[in-house]
Amino acid sequence: MTDVQLRAVTAAYGRHDVLDEVNLVVPEGTTTAVLGGSGSGKTTLLRIIAGFMQPRSGEAVIGGRTVAGPGVWVPPERRGVGYVRQEGGLFPHLSVAGNIAFGLPWPRRRHHDRVLELLDLVGLPAEVADRRPDQLSGGQQQRVALARALAPRPGLVLLDEPFSSLDTTLRATTRDATALALRATGATAVLVTHDQDEALSFADQVAILTSGRIRQAAAPRAIYRDPVDADVAQFLGDAVFVPGEAATDGCVTCPLGTLPVRGQSPRGAVDVMLRPEQITLTPAGTGQLEATVRHVSFFGHDALVELALGDGAAEQRIRARVVGLQPPEAGDRVGLDIVGPVRAFPSRPDRPGGGQRDESPVPSSA
Numbered sequence: 001m002t003d004v005q006l007r008a009v010t011a012a013y014g015r016h017d018v019l020d021e022v023n024l025v026v027p028e029g030t031t032t033a034v035l036g037g038s039g040s041g042k043t044t045l046l047r048i049i050a051g052f053m054q055p056r057s058g059e060a061v062i063g064g065r066t067v068a069g070p071g072v073w074v075p076p077e078r079r080g081v082g083y084v085r086q087e088g089g090l091f092p093h094l095s096v097a098g099n100i101a102f103g104l105p106w107p108r109r110r111h112h113d114r115v116l117e118l119l120d121l122v123g124l125p126a127e128v129a130d131r132r133p134d135q136l137s138g139g140q141q142q143r144v145a146l147a148r149a150l151a152p153r154p155g156l157v158l159l160d161e162p163f164s165s166l167d168t169t170l171r172a173t174t175r176d177a178t179a180l181a182l183r184a185t186g187a188t189a190v191l192v193t194h195d196q197d198e199a200l201s202f203a204d205q206v207a208i209l210t211s212g213r214i215r216q217a218a219a220p221r222a223i224y225r226d227p228v229d230a231d232v233a234q235f236l237g238d239a240v241f242v243p244g245e246a247a248t249d250g251c252v253t254c255p256l257g258t259l260p261v262r263g264q265s266p267r268g269a270v271d272v273m274l275r276p277e278q279i280t281l282t283p284a285g286t287g288q289l290e291a292t293v294r295h296v297s298f299f300g301h302d303a304l305v306e307l308a309l310g311d312g313a314a315e316q317r318i319r320a321r322v323v324g325l326q327p328p329e330a331g332d333r334v335g336l337d338i339v340g341p342v343r344a345f346p347s348r349p350d351r352p353g354g355g356q357r358d359e360s361p362v363p364s365s366a
């Protein structure tokens, strides 16, 4: 059983505190994506689990065994952990087979069958076994790095932004191949990434790390729909904010109407949050609301439509995400309907007027 638990883990480089009382549970056989901006402490968290760094306080527990904690230290090579780095870290002078075999225990390094089995597991043909890493694409190199990490059959695999250097298409196919291989082996995995789409699509659980603190950890759909606060909401995708007032019966009133709230709503003034895809456009005169299209960002598969509700000082800017085939044009009048419940957070003075904010540290795929 290889679950992972971090209990109140604090880490620092000299006087620079990096992780602050981090608590995280990764259940056996599941994948957790730790999503955070640059410098948030993602790699440090992996280093603590792998045993490349000691926590200043707190405990790391792998498979029920404390591997780091007060008076306890299990060295990396005895933790049963595989590690895949951002750039793969393959040995350039060894063949693909040599690189993968390097991950096997000594007596088995000549077992070519196991190398072929691992190549197959990560979706690579047997022909690449004799090539050198520089004769492979970036995505193929990352698959070889994964095969090498899986070679000793680790119960836990740590992935440090392994897809970040790949272009969009290669990133998606390599990510899918990695997810399949991990599932086939039943290994528990922790992926760190700054890419929200990657975190949401790859993992069973997403943990948001900002400034060394885990802000929320939950299943992808749950965390996207029910972020604990406005910061997490923005961190994990496009979020539309409008000012509102809590009403009775679990609703809020705001420029978008009286809307049901998901979860608890604070009392009084609130910031109402919804996702751009919760705003659907209809022909002018047919929706719950009317708006003017100010700008359209067209992405092919979808489009973000910036809308102005009301006018003059009361104008409220919001953004809707619509499927890409026939988005409206700037200047069009459109109708709007709001789909599903919204979230309500305590109003913050630094969000005057609410409305769309573009400060998300992790841009969406669009």
Ligand SMILES: Nc1ncnc2c1ncn2[C@@H]1O[C@H](COP(=O)(O)OP(=O)(O)OP(=O)(O)O)[C@@H](O)[C@H]1O
Binding pocket: 013, 016, 018, 036, 037, 038, 039, 040, 041, 042, 043, 044, 045, 194
């Ligand atoms: N060896 C080190 N010595 C001193 N400070 C370090 C060291 N490694 C990292 N840091 C600092 O610790 C903080 C967290 O670094 P870490 O690499 O864990 O962040 P990260 O979230 O993985 O960032 P990135 O996505 O940019 O790789 C950063 O401020 C970084 O500058």
